[in-house]
Amino acid sequence: MRFGGILKAKPQHAAQKISVRLFCVTRGEDFWIDQTIEFIVRFLMPRIYRLLVALSLGVSLSAGIRAESLDGGLPAAAGLLVLGRVPSADEIAAAEREGAKTAAQLREHFSKKLSAEKNARTLAAKQAWRDAFGRDPSQAELDAGAKEASYVGLLRAHVKALGENAADYDAVVERVYQQVIRREPYDREMTYWRERGPLPYFLVASALENWAQRNQPGLMVTGGTATVSINSNFLRGVVLMPDEAAALRAVFALQPEGHEAIANAGSRTIVAPGAAELVSNGPIFFAAAGVSVGEAQ
Numbered sequence: 001m002r003f004g005g006i007l008k009a010k011p012q013h014a015a016q017k018i019s020v021r022l023f024c025v026t027r028g029e030d031f032w033i034d035q036t037i038e039f040i041v042r043f044l045m046p047r048i049y050r051l052l053v054a055l056s057l058g059v060s061l062s063a064g065i066r067a068e069s070l071d072g073g074l075p076a077a078a079g080l081l082v083l084g085r086v087p088s089a090d091e092i093a094a095a096e097r098e099g100a101k102t103a104a105q106l107r108e109h110f111s112k113k114l115s116a117e118k119n120a121r122t123l124a125a126k127q128a129w130r131d132a133f134g135r136d137p138s139q140a141e142l143d144a145g146a147k148e149a150s151y152v153g154l155l156r157a158h159v160k161a162l163g164e165n166a167a168d169y170d171a172v173v174e175r176v177y178q179q180v181i182r183r184e185p186y187d188r189e190m191t192y193w194r195e196r197g198p199l200p201y202f203l204v205a206s207a208l209e210n211w212a213q214r215n216q217p218g219l220m221v222t223g224g225t226a227t228v229s230i231n232s233n234f235l236r237g238v239v240l241m242p243d244e245a246a247a248l249r250a251v252f253a254l255q256p257e258g259h260e261a262i263a264n265a266g267s268r269t270i271v272a273p274g275a276a277e278l279v280s281n282g283p284i285f286f287a288a289a290g291v292s293v294g295e296a297q
Helices: 038-057 073-083 089-097 103-116 118-133 139-144 151-164 166-180 187-196 201-214 242-251 259-263
Strands: 002-008 019-026 029-036 235-239 286-290
Touching: 073 089, 073 103, 073 118, 073 151, 073 235, 073 242, 073 286, 089 103, 103 118, 103 242, 118 139, 118 151, 118 166, 118 201, 118 286, 151 166, 166 187, 166 201, 201 235, 201 286, 242 286
Parallel strands: none
Antiparallel strands: 002 019, 019 029, 235 286
């Protein structure tokens, strides 16, 4: 009896299954046995990808990038978009025990949690308001958005409102400049952000922070490609495989709109409302939400 093997891999998709064909020859006949190695794809490849992301950033976990950004993957990112925070390890384990694996299943799981816990709904609503406007909401402002069921739904509604009220969006940009680089924005900078808006506060702040680290904000005018780092002090992110990012965009209705946006989608790797005009350092695919206002540095 003779044994052999052929490894076949068609890398058409980041999560493409890898098929290994084992065969044996006995009595002059070939017998083929197909075996799919799901362990490599479902367990090992995502972790290798996230390790490469960490290395590409040039930092270790202790030296900068948040551990939560590399751990959790799709479940953590889905929880972030529903709850407005990265779910705990116990919460992710609960989702796994329930059999929630796909983006749609994970959204449903965390949405049920949100519906069942009043405190979780309140925290998600406050986080969405802070992330959109850069300030704490009044009770009346919270009540006005009560019909939305998730963090991402609330944030999407707030971003839409900013697009319909130029004065409110200008106020967000002015607040960002005062809090990030301690000066008022120039007229050309207001035009720059209007052309890319509306964006929520936390994404404007993250992009401005990135620009200021590479330039002299006291002497220069903001320009170039608006870029966000997952290491920003103004956001919390979860690194994703490209197919995971695509699945989340589809489930949470975060796909790019319009011919130009669709054409640029390959370099737009941040999964969040209002992120269609931004690129990430790397580029790295990640889901994003803001940190609490008091946490920003």
